[in-house]
Amino acid sequence: MVKLAAKCILAGDSAVGKTALVQMFRSDGTHFQKNYTLTTGVDLVVKTVPVLDTNDSVELFIFDSAGKELFSEMLDKLWESPNVLCLVYDVTNEQSFISCNKWLEKVRAQTPNTSLPGVLVGTKTDLSGRRTVDSSQAQAWALGQGLEFFETSVKEMDNYEAPFHCLAKQFHQLYREKVDMFHTLV
Structure with a gap:
């Protein structure tokens, strides 16, 4: 049984639902806050995620970052050396998708010269009548960038855990590959 730790950057424009997503995940679906204050700077959320089909787990240190350009210089320092990325946009806001x-x-x-595993998450799928970003378009972009793709509705508690389980699995897989490579050198 291995317990790993991974630094996860949660990035995207303001008001796309980053904080709602991570708070719902942290609380195991028990905490949907209807009124959020804008994140200023970075909030840190820590949660241990079991890696499916193994006895291992990954402790995700999730840096929930402000989406305002005002805080971007501060982010450079806080974002040093991430292990995984959770990129978030709002399916009812095309500009938030373009900003990805x-x-x-x-x-x-x-992380120059490094492959950074990650996911692209479209939020607010419960607002289907206001959707401006097509799922297939977002999925194609994600695949082109080497990211896994998810859509979620935190409000309806739909699929909010899947992106984080995927990130844990991706990080665990990188760890296993490095261990295997090390064993071939010994």
Whole structure:
């Protein structure tokens, strides 16, 4: 049984639902707060995630980052050396999806010459009548960037855990590959 620790960056524009997503995940679905205050800077959420089909777990240190440009210089320091990325957009806000390019570049700048595992998460699927970002378009973009794709509704408690389980599995897989490579050298 192995317990690993991974630094997870939660990135995306303001008001896309990053804090709601991570708070619902941390509380195992028991905490949906209807009124959120805008995150200023970074909030740290820590949760241990079992890796499916193993006895191992990954303790995710999730850095819930402000989506305002005002805080971007501070983020550079806090985002140093991430292990995984959770990129979030709102399915009813096309600009938040377009901004994912900027957020991804910003995070990848912290890990040059390294493949950073991650997920793209479309939130607020319960607002289907207001959707402006097509699932297939977002999924194609995610795959092109090497990211897994998820959609969720925190309000309806739909699929909010899946992105974090995927991140834990991705990080665990990287760990296993490094251990295997080490064993071939010994």
